[in-house]
Amino acid sequence: MVIRAWLEGGEPDALRVRILSTIGTTEAKPLAVTSPEAVLAAVRNWLDEVGSGPMTFS
Secondary structure (H helix, E strand, O other): OOEEEEHHHHHHOOEEEEEEOOOOOOOOOOEEEOOOHHHHHHHHHHHHHHHHHOOOOO
């Protein structure tokens, strides 16, 4: 998972976050969110998916 966050125009209330995630060989479309709560939900969902599948290491 890669999380990129920035303030659009430098304004404190203009949070922009792009989330790129992969699980195994499956890559999801980038997700764009604008709140800390949405970022936490995306990370929680990703961790749930990682925790529910078999782990393989190369």
